[in-house]
Amino acid sequence: MSDRYGDSTRAVKAVSSQPIPGDPVGPGPVLASAFHLSDDEGSEANTYGRGSNPTWSQLESALAQLEGATTALTFGSGMAAITAALRVTAKPGSVLVVPADGYYQVRRYAAESLVPLGITVRGVTAEQIYRAAEDADVVLAETPTNPALDVVDLHRLAQICHARGARLLVDNTTATPLGQQPLSLGADLVVASATKALSGHSDVLAGYAAGSHPELMAALERERLLAGAVLGSFEAWLVLRSLGSxxxxxxxxxxxxxxxxxxxxxxxxxxxxxxxxxxxxxxxxxxxxxxxxxxxxxxxxxxxxxxxxxxxxxxxxxxxxxxxxxxxxxxxxxxxxxxxxxxxxxxxxxxxxxxxxxxxxxxxxxxx
Structure with a gap:
């Protein structure tokens, strides 16, 4: 999207559909779990509600535009997005760095679900993360950290990660894409809770991942399909409706x-x-x-x-x-x-x- 626009304009345009005469300006949610199939097998955009939904697609397009990504994928919560990203990127035998001063449930998940798989998990503070990244395969950074509000230098961290071929994942929940653009600073993937400021009304759980590496995004989409951590179409519409403001x-x-x-x-x-x-x-x-x-x-x-x-x-x-x-x-x-x-x-x-x-x-x- 053109950078000549301000952020409110960007948000409004991101959620706007193509102006087709007779169509509603603000489309409603597509509440469907199954879709009509064509005779051309394998060509359908939508077949079953765990794999795709038109309301998801519109929300994902808007999120990708705001994050400066080529692709975004919605999930049933921020934790669903983060844990899916960790399962895809951290493999047995790898070293994963997570924030010791960030969201506590991420540390719990890593300790309880990833360590038993043979993944070495290291919890570090924002100050320690640069040194820890020198020996890591996957780094998850949260910035500003929650709740201490320390800021991680993402450009510096990305250089360290990429020098050794490590993946850098950034939790952009506290900053939002209107406060910070991690992908432009070198991150491989953004993960976030849309439950917070993006939806903004304390009435919906949602999460997303956004990035521009085709193979990584395809792996995440496959993980979502098989694990089933999907966002309901009505919840997707609530986030989409809120995103414009x-x-x-x-x-x-x-x-x-x-x-x-x-x-x-x-x-x-x-x-x-x-x-x-x-x-x-x-x-x-x-x-x-x-x-x-x-x-x-x-x-x-x-x-x-x-x-x-x-x-x-x-x-x-x-x-x-x-x-x-x-x-x-x-x-x-x-x-x-x-x-x-x-x-x-x-x-x-x-x-x-x-x-x-x-x-x-x-x-x-x-x-x-």
Whole structure:
């Protein structure tokens, strides 16, 4: 898609069908598990709902355009996309690097399902990942990391991986394709949860993988077909319907996150604050070099778990919820899920509320 367009225009055009007179401007989902077959056996685009669906195809085309990929494949969740990618790329006897400071379920999957297959799994932090990549066959990077929000230099990491023939997979969930383009920085594959900002309404589970290596994408498509980790056609339509407003929503979320991070950093009850968009954040130089926007997540540290609960209780706008990327600003105390963070560590996912209202509400809740 032409780079002369802004991100909201790109998002709208990505979900737009060809203008055919008489067709709806906003097509509905194709709710079908079986399709009419032609006499020309083997030529059908759609035969059975586990293999393909017209609604999938439109969503996958939109995701590929936004990620700068030739192909995208949808999955039933972000974990389904990531685990499929790991099964395809990490083989018995290989060395796989996964984030020790990223999404905890990925580490669990690697330990419980891949190690028994003879795959060596090494969990490393964003700071350690460059050295670890020198001896790896597959590297999965998450950037910014969730929940610490450290930024991995993807161009540097890609050079290390490709010098030894290793595959680089990048989880682009927190940044979204409107914040960061991993494929243009050298990644072999993007994996992400569309449950978060892409769908943005906290009402659907979805994931995807995007890339431009034909053999890798074909292997992933075969894995999806055989494992059956498919996205329902109605869920695909929900993501597609939401994708057109991604530019507007994500812009406000990033705006709110920066305003919140700036405001709470000066509050006496708040310890460390992490947001890649803050000029004094340790990851800011790397973020500026590779990110167009810095995302909707802010991490901060309060005194203890009770302080995090009190923040939500005294607020009129904050929602206590895990996951992120929705229209409501949410707070998640990550230690409850086993992340190696202090008890008072909170991840805030900025919503689309008016910025002044949100900042005033959070500061008032901290003062209560």
């Amino acid at each position: 991604l530019g507007l929503r994500f812009e406000r979320q990033c705006q709110n996150a920066l305003a919140l991070a700036t405001a709470v950093a000066r509050h006496p009850k708040v310890g460390s604050v992490r947001y890649p968009g803050l000029p004094d954040d340790p990851s800011h130089p790397s973020a500026v070099a590779q990110m167009k926007r810095f995302g909707g997540l802010v991490s901060l540290e309060l005194a203890d778990a009770a302080a995090v609960h009190a923040l939500v209780r005294h607020s009129e706008l904050l929602v206590a919820s895990t996951s992120f990327g929705g229209i409501h600003t949410s707070v998640d105390r990550r230690a409850r899920w086993g992340d190696p963070v202090p008890d008072g560590f909170a991840r805030i996912s900025a919503g689309i509320e008016d910025t002044d209202d949100l900042v005033a509400d959070v500061l008032s809740a901290l003062d209560a």
